[in-house]
Amino acid sequence: MAPARKLGLRKRLSLLGMLLCLALAPAVLAQPSVDPAAALSAEDAAVLAEAERLEDSAIRDFGEAAATMQALAERASETSPLRRELLAIAGRWYANAELHEAAEALADQLDARAQQLGDGSDLAASLVRLRVLALAQGAAMSLEQMRALKPRIERELGPRERLRYWYNLANNLRAAGELAEAIAAFQAATELADANNSASWRALVRSGLAESLAAFGQQHRAEALVREAVEIALALGDDLLLSDVYSTLGVVLEQGGDTEGLLAAMTLAISHARSAGDNTNLAVLLGNVAHYHLVRTEYEQAERVSLEALDVAERNEDRTGRALANINLGLARIGLGQIDAGKQLVRRGLDEDESRGQRSEAALTYAELGAALERAGDLTGAVEAYHSARRLDDEIFREDQQRAVLALQEQIDARRRDKAIEQLQAEDARKAAQLERNQLQQWVWRLLALLLVMALIVLIAGVRRLRQSNRKLAGVNAQLRLQSERDALTGLANRRHVQAVIKLSGGERTYRGSLYLIDLDHFKSINDRHGHAVGDAVLIEVSRRLRGLCRGEDLAARWGGEEFLLAVEWLAPADAARLAERILHELSRAVQHEDLRIPISASIGFASLPLPPAALELSFEQSLRLIDSALYLAKLRGRNRACGIRWVRDGSGQAVEATVADIEHAEALGRIGLETIIGAGE
Incomplete structure (x- = not known):
């Protein structure tokens, strides 16, 4: 079993968090940032009071609650922003109940209001439609459109509506795995909740922010925030809110390795959910308890809790809870030796996840299934599960790479x-x-x-x-x-200068010397986490260190992005390897920028040309492609390492191109000799 199983916990983030956001939205209406008497007519104040009472109740039927909220909205003044807010809430509740036609009808009504009043109601309509899209196809499908609405929402909607927007956006970002942006959105929601002085929203957004921070590795800050949310919820005495924040506390504690804390927190969350009469999320909470028993290999207890969760999910038509319960039940039965039955149950849960676009969750489930089957002795099934996990991870990685x-x-x-x-x-x-x-x-x-x-x-x-x-x-x-x-940022030579030098020296036809192609590992994460100014500072420091390794006639160049080229006089293979080791050492020392200490490492491809045993002569471009394939292999084998080409057996043009195309295969066939130098780290 993986040390920190995320499947059930992440499901709670993507569905429970968003449902609670919609369920608690009118609480913000109840605590406006201006004097209610000055902002609302007597009739609107009465409508608002009824909306508060509706929201304070535990909503079991979102369709019925949406119809009641729509009726309240129709009683509000026609031109009042309160009508727009209540219609938008009703539309999202219809979406929760999968009453898509009713949700679309309200969106059309808001569009018509926008044409008549020009008050931004079309933004509320867009958010209703995006809610339908997110529930039908996954949160990631609505992200770009939600981002595009930011400027107008900040200009045209009120603080309570902006709070709901930022909270919904943050949850969608977190569900899609974009944690850095999710944290920023949660922080914006936190500022709005504090400004509105709404205790329930202050607890809710802190709970969401804590969960995202924990997933991002900020454990201490996350635990402090969620405990603050628990104190606020306890002061309110709101069982539904307490269920949410205790559930978040369990997630955060498990991220820190406290599985006993996970069980205690989830037990409290279940107790408060039952006290509130809220069965909509009970199956997921029970799933998290089952996960605790699975981690501890207590398979009989995990089976018992999973069966209870499955029963609750079936009675409440909870697709998320049903998927999680089937997966946990399947893993428990595999642990009890019922391998075929367990695999069928896990497959059923995976089908549910994949049908809703939850690929990250499915990848984690495949990995857990592989581990469970490996322990149970079904090595063939384990390999298939691991391959499925790798396939999904690769697809997600490629999409992230394309965005990068x-x-x-x-x-x-x-x-x-x-x-x-x-x-x-x-x-x-x-x-x-x-x-x-x-x-x-x-x-x-x-x-x-x-x-x-x-x-x-x-x-x-x-x-x-x-x-x-x-x-x-x-x-x-x-x-x-x-x-x-010259490269404007680092002051190193650029690609144009290198090509001019190579042309002048005749290296276009036959290159002689030692070449090193260097790529910084995980550089995008430095930019994402600290910003491009810090990323530029890292590039400048790396350039300074490379210059320090150069001798009089050596050439250091920034080849593009976070990639650098070092061209030195010909070195014997042993000397070339020692220089590669020195480069790895220099680029494994953390970069200090102001009060930040940024760890770095690099991957390197290198060779000394001509190549033995037949003194193979290559042009500069051929040499560059060859060491680029070695750099790719260094990345593939774990990063923070150098991959050097010591010899090439077949020097024909066709054989060299085949080696460049698949260097790992060429090594396996004995066509090329490689050596790998692993960086020691700081």
Whole structure:
């Protein structure tokens, strides 16, 4: 069993958190940031009071509650923002009840109101439709559209509506695995909840923020926040809210390795859910208790609790709870030796998850299934489960990688635009200097024609000014050339400069020397966690360290993004390996930026050319592709390591290209000799 099983706990985040958000939304209405008497008419105040009472009750039928809230909204003043807020809440409740036609009808009504009043009701309509989309296809499907609404929501909606928006966005981001952005959204919701002075919302958003911080590795801060949420909920005496915050406390404690704390917190959460008469989330809470027993290999207890959770889920038509209960029950029965029956139950839960786009949860479940089958002795089934987990992880990784590439491309394009502007400015300066030079020459010739007597004096003055102008022009040209062949951020040579040097030395045809291609590991996470300014500081420090490793004729260049190239005079294989080890050591020391200490590491591909045993000669481009494939292999085998090419047996062009295409296969066939140097770390 994995040390910290997340399946059941994450399900609670993605569904329970969002349902509680919608269920508690009118509580914010009850505590406006302005004087209610000044903001509401007497009739609207009465409507608000009834909305509060509806919200304070435990909602068991969202469809019925939505119809009641819609009727209350129709009683509010036609132009009052209160009507817009209540209609939006009713629409989202219809979505919760899977009454999509009723939700769409309310969205259409809000669109019509926006055309009549121009009050931002179309934003409320969009949020209702996005709620339907998130529940039908997964939270990730609605994220981009929700992000696009931010500017208008900040300008056109009230503080209570903005609070609901930020909280819903944060939960969707967390469900999609985008934790850094989710934490920022939860912090925005926390500020709005504190400004509205709503105790229930202050507890709820702290609970969500704590869960995200724990998943992000900020355990101490997460535990402090969730305990603060528990104190607020205890002061309110709200059983539904206490059920939520105790459940979050269990999640946070398990992240810190406290499984006994998980059981105690989940037991309290179940007790308060039952006291509130809330069975909608009971199956998931019981699932978390079953997870506790699975972690401790108490399979009979896990089976008992899972059966209870499955019964509750079936009675409440809770798809999330049913999926979790089937998975936990299947894992328990595998542990009890009922392998085939257990696999069928887990498969049933996985089908439920995958049908709702919960790929991250499915990947974790496959991994747990693989571990359970491995312990039970079903090695074939374990391998299949591990392969399924790897397949889903790879798909998610590729999608994350595509998003990262797009962001990096945008950054590169912005830098190219800035560089183009600098070059245009330098070109303008050169043209201005040229124009000044031409004007000066004309002036000199005129003076010579008109004043032969003063020719010598005028000539001396003109030549002096001409020399000054030429020096200025030469300086501008030198600056332009330097800017075009130097990386603006690090001061290292860039790709253009390296290519010019290679061309001058004849390396385009046959390259001789030792090449190192270096890529910083996990650089995107540094930018995501600390910001691009810190990322730039890391690149500058890495460049400084690489320059320190260079000798007189060596060349260090920034090859692109977080990738660097080191070209040195030819080194014997042993010396080349020692230099690779020195580079790994230098790039494993943490970078200190202000009060931040940022750990780094790098992966390296390298070779000394020509390559033995037949002194294989390659062009610079072929050499670069070969060590790039070695760099890829270093990444594949765990990062923080260097992969060096010692020899290539077949030097034909076709064989070299095949080696570049699949270096790992070439090594297995004995076509290429590799050595791996593992970095020691800081």
